[in-house]
Amino acid sequence: MPAVCWLRLVQSAAHEAEAYTFFGAMHAPSDAKNLNPPRDTKTLEHNFPSKSRHLQDGLVVATTRLETMLGDVAVCVHPEDERYKAFVGKELEHPFFPDRKMVVIADTMVDKDFGTGCVKITPAHDPNDYQCGKRHKLEMISIFNEDGKINALGGEFAGQHRFEARQTVEAALAKKGLWVAKKSHAMRLGLCSRSKDVIEPYLKPQWWMNCKELADKSVKAVRSGELKIQPEFHHQTWYHWLENIQDWCISRQLWWGHRIPAYKVVKPVQTKEMWFVARNPEEAVAKAEAALGLKGGVVVERDEDVLDTWFSSGLWPFSTMGWPDCKNEDFDAFFPTSLLETGHDILFFWVARMVMMSIGLLGKLPFHTVYLHAMVRDAHGRKMSKSLGNVIDPLEVIEGISLAELQAKLLEGNLPEKEIKKAFDGQAQDFPDGIPECGADALRFGLLAYTLQGRNVNLDINRVVGYRHFCNKVWNATRFGLMYFGEDFKFSGSLKLDSPFAFEDKWILSRLSACAQKSNQAFENKEFANATTATYSFFLYELCDVYLELLKPRFYGESTEETVDEKVVEDRKVARQVLYICLDWSMRLMHPLLPYLTEELYQRLPPSPTKYESICIAQYPTHVIAWTNEALEKDMEVISEIAKHFRSQKTSLGLAPNARPKGFLRHSDADTAKRLSQLTTRISRMGGVGTIEVLAADASAPSQAMRDVVNEKCIIFTEVAGLDLSQELAKLKKKVESAEKMVQSYVVKMTAPGYEEKVPASVRDMNTQKHEASKVELQELQNAVENIAQAMK
Numbered sequence: 001m002p003a004v005c006w007l008r009l010v011q012s013a014a015h016e017a018e019a020y021t022f023f024g025a026m027h028a029p030s031d032a033k034n035l036n037p038p039r040d041t042k043t044l045e046h047n048f049p050s051k052s053r054h055l056q057d058g059l060v061v062a063t064t065r066l067e068t069m070l071g072d073v074a075v076c077v078h079p080e081d082e083r084y085k086a087f088v089g090k091e092l093e094h095p096f097f098p099d100r101k102m103v104v105i106a107d108t109m110v111d112k113d114f115g116t117g118c119v120k121i122t123p124a125h126d127p128n129d130y131q132c133g134k135r136h137k138l139e140m141i142s143i144f145n146e147d148g149k150i151n152a153l154g155g156e157f158a159g160q161h162r163f164e165a166r167q168t169v170e171a172a173l174a175k176k177g178l179w180v181a182k183k184s185h186a187m188r189l190g191l192c193s194r195s196k197d198v199i200e201p202y203l204k205p206q207w208w209m210n211c212k213e214l215a216d217k218s219v220k221a222v223r224s225g226e227l228k229i230q231p232e233f234h235h236q237t238w239y240h241w242l243e244n245i246q247d248w249c250i251s252r253q254l255w256w257g258h259r260i261p262a263y264k265v266v267k268p269v270q271t272k273e274m275w276f277v278a279r280n281p282e283e284a285v286a287k288a289e290a291a292l293g294l295k296g297g298v299v300v301e302r303d304e305d306v307l308d309t310w311f312s313s314g315l316w317p318f319s320t321m322g323w324p325d326c327k328n329e330d331f332d333a334f335f336p337t338s339l340l341e342t343g344h345d346i347l348f349f350w351v352a353r354m355v356m357m358s359i360g361l362l363g364k365l366p367f368h369t370v371y372l373h374a375m376v377r378d379a380h381g382r383k384m385s386k387s388l389g390n391v392i393d394p395l396e397v398i399e400g401i402s403l404a405e406l407q408a409k410l411l412e413g414n415l416p417e418k419e420i421k422k423a424f425d426g427q428a429q430d431f432p433d434g435i436p437e438c439g440a441d442a443l444r445f446g447l448l449a450y451t452l453q454g455r456n457v458n459l460d461i462n463r464v465v466g467y468r469h470f471c472n473k474v475w476n477a478t479r480f481g482l483m484y485f486g487e488d489f490k491f492s493g494s495l496k497l498d499s500p501f502a503f504e505d506k507w508i509l510s511r512l513s514a515c516a517q518k519s520n521q522a523f524e525n526k527e528f529a530n531a532t533t534a535t536y537s538f539f540l541y542e543l544c545d546v547y548l549e550l551l552k553p554r555f556y557g558e559s560t561e562e563t564v565d566e567k568v569v570e571d572r573k574v575a576r577q578v579l580y581i582c583l584d585w586s587m588r589l590m591h592p593l594l595p596y597l598t599e600e601l602y603q604r605l606p607p608s609p610t611k612y613e614s615i616c617i618a619q620y621p622t623h624v625i626a627w628t629n630e631a632l633e634k635d636m637e638v639i640s641e642i643a644k645h646f647r648s649q650k651t652s653l654g655l656a657p658n659a660r661p662k663g664f665l666r667h668s669d670a671d672t673a674k675r676l677s678q679l680t681t682r683i684s685r686m687g688g689v690g691t692i693e694v695l696a697a698d699a700s701a702p703s704q705a706m707r708d709v710v711n712e713k714c715i716i717f718t719e720v721a722g723l724d725l726s727q728e729l730a731k732l733k734k735k736v737e738s739a740e741k742m743v744q745s746y747v748v749k750m751t752a753p754g755y756e757e758k759v760p761a762s763v764r765d766m767n768t769q770k771h772e773a774s775k776v777e778l779q780e781l782q783n784a785v786e787n788i789a790q791a792m793k
Helices: 066-071 127-136 152-157 162-175 212-223 232-243 281-292 309-314 329-334 344-362 394-399 403-412 417-430 439-453 461-482 503-524 528-555 566-590 595-602 630-653 670-677 680-687 726-750 761-791
Strands: 003-007 012-014 019-023 043-052 059-063 074-077 091-093 102-106 119-121 181-185 188-192 200-203 228-230 262-267 275-277 299-302 337-343 367-373 375-377 456-458 663-667 692-695 705-709 714-719
Touching: 059 066, 059 074, 059 119, 066 152, 066 162, 074 127, 091 102, 119 127, 152 162, 212 232, 212 344, 228 232, 232 344, 262 281, 275 281, 281 299, 309 344, 337 344, 344 367, 394 439, 403 417, 439 456, 439 461, 439 528, 439 595, 461 528, 461 566, 461 595, 503 528, 503 566, 503 630, 528 566, 528 680, 566 595, 630 670, 630 680, 630 705, 630 714, 630 761, 663 670, 663 680, 670 680, 670 692, 680 692, 705 761, 726 761
Parallel strands: 074 102, 228 367, 337 367, 375 456, 663 692
Antiparallel strands: 003 012, 003 200, 019 188, 043 059, 043 091, 043 181, 074 119, 262 275, 262 299, 663 714, 705 714
16 A cells, blocks of 8 residues: 555645645744644754664664654665664664664665665655565554644654644653754655645555556657657656656545545455445445355445546546447547647646546547647746736736726735735736737737747737737728729639739739748647748738838829729739738638637628638638749848838938938849849839939949948938938937937946945846947937938038
8 A cells, every 4th residue: 555645734645746846844833733834945854863772872863854753663774884784684762662663674775875874764654765665564654644643653742733743752852862963954845736735645545546558658659659749849748757657546535526436345344345346336236246255235335535637537538429438429520539739737637647548448549639838927937826916817918907907806806915915016017007908819819929938928918919009000901901992893713823913913922922831831830929920020011011012103103093004904903913812811821810800801801702701711821832933032122121221311311201312222233233223113112212223333422412331232322412401410419419418327327336236126127228228329310410411521
């Protein structure tokens, strides 16, 4: 009968995996009623001797759990320790139980270089001692009751709480002159993750399950690839638990749960307990009668224990389908299933148990893929806790909530007043303005974008707010794009590859196809963050910032539909078809990430032969090889970089957004320069400048123009002739003076005496960030002044 992990607070067994290790101390409480003693960073090592009945000297042993010495039955030394070889096999006298037979044994479990080299053995209350006791056939003396108090076998200490006994045993040993010393010593202490009770190894009959064979098959399933666990870094956790698995204590002494189907024979009275597992009492009686050779007169009683929750939940994949009746439509349709998605924290508790149960009872895996999501923590990486005030309710993010309402919710709970104050402070620091309304889609998108972090997600609400802005952008940009279609537009159903596509049409189709390829690959590999990055980047930076901007002159030029020639009409027709494809595909690509928003906008798209009743059943877009054009994409990268430098020059010059100065560009590569000369209208539109002239590679710089180097082959110039720059230069110089003062103010603040000691770390970090930002701003202003001064020469 192995020792179980016993919780005296709830008086039930627990699994060792439900414990966490506390590195520190459990000192005896001053108040015996305090059943949860205070913890310190160190514990105490107690030293006392056990006298030998055959040799003059005794053995000094050390322990961090002095109260368990009441159940000692032996002292163990290393077989190669020369100091104690003469003691091995000799009897010792227990300080409080002189009639108890205690022996000195030799076992390699002892570290002869640690402490005194002598270890007290209490098989009933330590897992290592239990194994040692089995090897040496030692007596198992349990000194605790289920409530954690010393029982009758504890002699004069009976009735005392286990931590109270730690003090009284010490005093009694000192009184007998058997006390040697006490010193600080670190220890590992098992605590229940739920009740926070100290776990006590305890001898009590339980129901156990041998998991070795099923665990081996489960390990083999992952190693062979038959069972896939994603992300793959969780494989090591799987192997660690299952390759080192122990017998599983499956019984619990609780009120709720599946009652164990085990029946004990109570009549006729047996000298040794007889148990039978059966579906009902009648079946149990029949089994008992057959085993006893009786016909009648047998009375059975069902065990009151219930199954471990994880045992019951391990049956979930097939018990919900009618098992043990495996011949029904639900069972055939849904077992085994394809994918299980759950948190990585219950990989062993639940996932491994479901796999073992399915293999053991049905001979097959319950699913072929397991995806383990990360655990959500607050922005600082802390576990969410009511006492810290950092618990984030998803509904509060979706609907929004003020700081006052957040704190009112705390008052509705049962937190102590001291904890409420701490929680108030935490909420005020993290959510000074409350939580703005973000909507379900922004929260969903944000959580998926966080999945790159691995095991934990440090959820920053500000990032979710950023994705709310993205949702607004999707809404506004799509509504804006819909204006280009008109009332009579209908999508043809497909794009003709021989259509007269403009440069930007071919480019956006190539980028759209690339986005579809990245999204499909991301979903296939369960890399959801990559899907958010691909769709976010395409829609915001390529469709909105570039393509929609380049469409404006094609639809809103000087000509109207009535006056344009056939070529322009055809151009607009092609543009509408391409735009429809972009919006339709964007909605479908983003639908798994933004389901509500994309469904609403999808319903607003113009009619099409390929349009579905709902986006939920629409086909997910895939990569189109015919659209891919890497050479054209490189050209777009070149003109985008050039346009970026033109915009930067306008900013440096302090020009209004609608100002359109003339631009020049010079490229040393003749072929590239030729292609750029065909794209000057696109550069002009993207760069916010007027007409652009492409200069010869050996041409001199134009007069009265500000120069900027794009790269080693390309230089641009922005014409400043006719511009009054003196007024703008004066404004910039004033801004430089203000920026210099700001930088200096932070220098003074951060170099003040006692700054590091007196100013909180969070404030110091904020000051450092602001100081760096102010230096960057100053440098940009100084560059602008220099550029304008150069242009005025």
